[in-house]
Amino acid sequence: MITVHTIRELREQVLAARRQGQRIGFVPTMGNLHDGHISLVDRAHAEDCFVVASIFVNPMQFNDPKDLERYPRTLEQDQQRLAAASCELLFAPDVKEMYPNGQASMSRVTVPGVSEGLCGGARPGHFDGVATVVTKLFNMVQPDQAFFGEKDYQQIAVIRKMVADLDMPIKITAVPTARAADGLALSSRNGYLTAEERAIAPALHQGLQQLGQLLKQGVTVAEAIAEARQAIDNSGFRCDYLEVRCADNLEVVSAPQPGDKLVILGAAFLGNARLIDNIQVALNPHID
Numbered sequence: 710m711i712t713v714h715t716i717r718e719l720r721e722q723v724l725a726a727r728r729q730g731q732r733i734g735f736v737p738t739m740g741n742l743h744d745g746h747i748s749l750v751d752r753a754h755a756e757d758c759f760v761v762a763s764i765f766v767n768p769m770q771f772n773d774p775k776d777l778e779r780y781p782r783t784l785e786q787d788q789q790r791l792a793a794a795s796c797e798l799l800f801a802p803d804v805k806e807m808y809p810n811g812q813a814s815m816s817r818v819t820v821p822g823v824s825e826g827l828c829g830g831a832r833p834g835h836f837d838g839v840a841t842v843v844t845k846l847f848n849m850v851q852p853d854q855a856f857f858g859e860k861d862y863q864q865i866a867v868i869r870k871m872v873a874d875l876d877m878p879i880k881i882t883a884v885p886t887a888r889a890a891d892g893l894a895l896s897s898r899n900g901y902l903t904a905e906e907r908a909i910a911p912a913l914h915q916g917l918q919q920l921g922q923l924l925k926q927g928v929t930v931a932e933a934i935a936e937a938r939q940a941i942d943n944s945g946f947r948c949d950y951l952e953v954r955c956a957d958n959l960e961v962v963s964a965p966q967p968g969d970k971l972v973i974l975g976a977a978f979l980g981n982a983r984l985i986d987n988i989q990v991a992l993n994p995h996i997d
């Protein structure tokens with residue numbers, strides 16, 4: 710695997726791959742890689758791509774400076790993991806390369822609707838930062854296809870709308886969430902948990918599953934959310950949000966109908982970590 714740190718070198722390497730007739734598959738990340746990230750690389754290879762990964766802890770998407778400062782940066786270890794997964798090219802720019810004139814006067818990309826509420830509500834400006842840096846990265850890499858994890862469900866909705874609205878000729882592929890054996894969604898931020906908190910952490914996923922079961926049993930959305938929220942909070946988490954939305958367009962669902970495809974999304978604090986997770990639930994259609 711080749712690692713490049715500048716846009717110029719990146720373009721040269723991508724051009725060389727294109728000249729060999731390769732399809733370019735892009736896996737953007739913020740590093741501190743785990744098996745969830747590697748599943749994106751594997752999927753890109755499965756779709757016959759020359760895989761370009763990026764590692765950039767994007768300051769523009771962090772609304773909390775402390776969160777940005779302590780975000781784990783583990784480039785050498787990440788390079789080894791990517792090389793072991795046969796990733797072809799890694800782009801690891803620094804902040805100056807990405808924002809040479811600073812961020813304050815930067816043009817920004819805003820994706821209305823799907824970026825509002827949920828993580829967009831809890832982290833003001835977050836999705837403008839994500840949409841802007843992903844646009845820049847897409848323009849630098851010019852991939853045929855880009856791969857994103859379903860763990861960040863709202864992020865995928867934002868990217869899909871952005872690509873459609875702005876006519877970006879890139880296929881967006883969503884990859885299922887990789888989980889630990891006890892159900893916890895893999896995340897770089899799991900590294901902030903103490904051993905005691907790590908033992909509690911699967912309670913977030915369990916709470917989402919409980920909410921899904923209650924909806925399938927016909928319990929109202931408001932009651933199901935209240936019960937699952939209580940269970941998550943009782944485990945030691947502090948819920949940030951817990952919501953039921955339409956899986957296709959993220960619209961709020963207050964009275965689900967048989968056959969509806971829903972997504973249950975949650976974010977919750979545990980010790981120094983704020984974890985997110987989601988599950989998709991299909992309500993049984995009526996059988997006459």
Ligand SMILES: Nc1ncnc2c1ncn2[C@@H]1O[C@H](COP(=O)(O)OP(=O)(O)OP(=O)(O)O)[C@@H](O)[C@H]1O
Pocket residue numbers: 737738739740744745746748749856857858859860861884885886887888894895896897898899
């Ligand atoms: N468990 C996972 N399964 C599948 N994809 C994942 C998983 N975790 C992260 N990803 C995906 O990897 C890409 C890069 O994510 P990122 O580098 O922010 O990792 P992360 O572990 O989600 O970190 P964070 O702690 O910031 O949430 C995103 O598309 C994200 O959805």
Ligand SMILES: CC(C)(CO)[C@@H](O)C(=O)[O-]
Pocket residue numbers: 737738739765767770839842843861864
């Ligand atoms: C897509 C992304 C790499 C943009 O910084 C980031 O939001 C992430 O890691 O999910």
Ligand code: BAL
Pocket residue numbers: 739770771861
């Ligand atoms: N995976 C989402 C990136 C972030 O938390 O900023």
